[in-house]
Amino acid sequence: MSMDRRKFLNLSGLGISSFTITGFIPKSIQTLNGQEPMNGQSTTLRNINPVVVATWDAGLAANLAAWKIIGAGGKALDAVENGVKVTEDEINCCVGLSGNPDRDGHVTLDASIMDHEFNCGSVAFLERIKHPISVARRVMEKTPHVMLVGVGAQQFALSEGFPLEPNTLSKDAKSSYENWLKKSEYKPVINIERKQATSQLDPSLMAPHKLSNGEWNHDTIGMIALDSFGNLSGSCTTSGAGFKMRGRLGDSPIIGAGLYVDNEVGAVVATGQGEDVIRVAGASAVVEQMRQGKSPAEACKFVVERIRRIKKEKAKDIQVCFIALNTKGEAGAYALHKGFNYAVHTKDGNKLFESSSLD
Numbered sequence: 341m342s343m344d345r346r347k348f349l350n351l352s353g354l355g356i357s358s359f360t361i362t363g364f365i366p367k368s369i370q371t372l373n374g375q376e377p378m379n380g381q382s383t384t385l386r387n388i389n390p391v392v393v394a395t396w397d398a399g400l401a402a403n404l405a406a407w408k409i410i411g412a413g414g415k416a417l418d419a420v421e422n423g424v425k426v427t428e429d430e431i432n433c434c435v436g437l438s439g440n441p442d443r444d445g446h447v448t449l450d451a452s453i454m455d456h457e458f459n460c461g462s463v464a465f466l467e468r469i470k471h472p473i474s475v476a477r478r479v480m481e482k483t484p485h486v487m488l489v490g491v492g493a494q495q496f497a498l499s500e501g502f503p504l505e506p507n508t509l510s511k512d513a514k515s516s517y518e519n520w521l522k523k524s525e526y527k528p529v530i531n532i533e534r535k536q537a538t539s540q541l542d543p544s545l546m547a548p549h550k551l552s553n554g555e556w557n558h559d560t561i562g563m564i565a566l567d568s569f570g571n572l573s574g575s576c577t578t579s580g581a582g583f584k585m586r587g588r589l590g591d592s593p594i595i596g597a598g599l600y601v602d603n604e605v606g607a608v609v610a611t612g613q614g615e616d617v618i619r620v621a622g623a624s625a626v627v628e629q630m631r632q633g634k635s636p637a638e639a640c641k642f643v644v645e646r647i648r649r650i651k652k653e654k655a656k657d658i659q660v661c662f663i664a665l666n667t668k669g670e671a672g673a674y675a676l677h678k679g680f681n682y683a684v685h686t687k688d689g690n691k692l693f694e695s696s697s698l699d
């Protein structure tokens with residue numbers, strides 16, 4: 341595939357390099373490692389070039405934190421946890437406790453994490469805890485369970501020493517909620533189409549970019565990484581759909597839907613309308629397509645097309661996006677509609693790519 345068919349923003353030095361994009365795999369990623377896929381996990385250093393991939397422009401800042409670990413020979417699991425914590429911490433954003441509340445005015449958080457040995461942990465409907473991703477990791481490492489929800493998840497977090505945060509809304513979330521209450525109509529809008537092309541975003545703003553109407557167009561960050569040991573891990577954390585019904589869970593805390601990692605094949609994270617990702621066991625379905633020999637982006641496209649077939653006319657009202665990374669360090673993405681972007685950090689820098697989509 342020729343470079344003139346792609347475009348990406350080169351944010352390593354915050355200068356913009358522009359290429360056209362229609363292709364699946366950015367060349368810089370395609371040729372990254374060149375080694376054969378390995379089977380199962382590895383514990384010895386294989387000198388593989390690490391890669392970290394994260395959803396949305398928020399992924400740029402998250403990638404930097406992940407790269408500090410993975411670029412220095414650390415583990416993918418530590419990278420994906422610490423990477424998305426940056427976004428959970430962001431007071432001016434859409435993920436974590438600053439995110440939009442449910443329709444009763446409470447912020448409820450979901451998160452999941454998975455390593456190269458099929459270890460996984462998740463929390464859902466968790467309130468007043470700043471770092472749900474770290475609680476998910478503790479569920480994975482310290483309990484016999486995979487998933488804890490609601491009050492039980494919060495009790496576990498407190499017993500692990502996580503502080504109970506105030507029950508307040510961020511400034512942005514408060515005004516969005518007040519506007520939503522005025523309309524008083526129950527219609528969660530999720531991942532609405534970005535009105536600005538990725539190439540028009542200000543690359544000096546590593547923080548997430550807002551839509552032209554001042555709203556965030558996403559509430560989630562997902563990250564997948566390959567470390568120098570040849571091991572994959574993934575993480576996903578979200579405040580879920582804004583103004584959702586109380587108690588609603590999306591795909592993000594569900595292993596196999598919002599996140600899946602198989603160290604023989606690849607790692608996948610989803611963002612978008614969680615209900616429609618759950619319906620097709622989205623992340624797991626993408627991994628299975630890679631197992632059949634598809635490239636990461638082709639595998640993502642296959643599942644996105646399936647969702648469009650299932651949703652028919654209604655597909656125009658939702659957004660679903662996947663990012664995928666295989667054992668060779670090849671990354672790719674695909675979305676139902678345009679407007680989705682994702683960040684890839686390799687030894688060559690941290691770059692934002694506009695995802696291909698069905699329209």
Ligand code: SD4
Pocket residue numbers: 530531557558559560578579580581589590591592610611612613614615
């Ligand atoms: C959910 N998939 O709760 C999440 C939402 C999301 O960007 O990805 N927002 O359904």
